[in-house]
Amino acid sequence: MSILITGGAGYIGSHTCVELLNDGREIIIADNFSNSKPKVLETIKELTGRSFRFYEADICDKSALERIFSENEITEVIHFAGYKAVAESVKFPLKYYHNNVCGSLVLLEVMNAFNCKNLVFSSSATVYGMPENVPVSEDSSLFTLNPYGQTKLMIENICRDLCDSDGDWSVTLLRYFNPVGAHESGRLGEDPNGIPNNLMPIILQAAKGKIPELNVFGNDYSTPDGTCIRDYIHVVDLAKGHIAALSAMKKGAEVYNLGTGKGYSVLEIIEAFKRTNSVELPYKIAPRRPGDAARCWSLPSKAERELGWKAELGIERMCADSWRFAELKMSDADS
């Protein structure tokens, strides 16, 4: 009996695999390396001292998924595989709808055919769009601003319809806030192929001198220091949230926010990063980025109440672990 992890070589997927293996679970990873590297699989094995089967497979490839299910006894799936760059999704919407939505449909069809009806899906706080009120609870209104967000919401709705149609299905939709940080060894972290889009990977590049400075997108928002506020969550806390979700699976569709419940502004993150790591971080104030909400942080109490899960690692650990990963990665790249 194994858990299939789609996108298990990716940023959140790889950290979740480590936690699952440390928890004694049997896993199988499927990944097509579209935004990850094969080396991650070796690192997961080295960090945990455990082994697992791996399939280089695309979730849109039905026969590849059928092969995985026929060769293994899979009881649950954690589905991470998907594209996640907002700007790219605006430029290439068909690519995003095809991969994220069609890929998820294919996965669900194959799960259904093999009578594996337990799914944890990697959703996102992006489904709250520009929240009118904070903290954001699971029943806040849903609104998406770009094709990436649409795909997350569509997949959530597909899962709900499936659960309504067949009472044997259990689906847990996890809405992540802003994942940052890295494994404490510094050997796993966020290592996107191409140019990063999210704040922490860009901070790391600026601190490393790979880019001249960080652009802070707007300082005229209605927040105390004028910069946007987000709920940053350590990726290891997030990974542990998946174990809690698996253990609490029940019939039907359920949704949970995975966040800390605490908001930090961009300037507060910059200060925390400099202070924690004793490094310089050049930045300048730049124009607003279209589509950014001024404030977005979670009400995480449902996950605490029903999953028994709560984020434990604070902003210093997020900054220190991110930096350790960047330092090791750069020395690897230089050698």
Ligand code: UD1
């Ligand atoms: C972004 C996406 C969101 C997606 C999430 C996935 C947008 C508008 N939103 O969320 O849909 O689910 O990533 O991880 O793209 N910032 C800067 N300078 C930078 C980069 C970011 O000031 O170079 C600021 C942003 O304005 C924002 C904060 O840092 O206030 C966090 O940005 P980011 O990491 O991109 O996350 P979100 O915008 O919250």
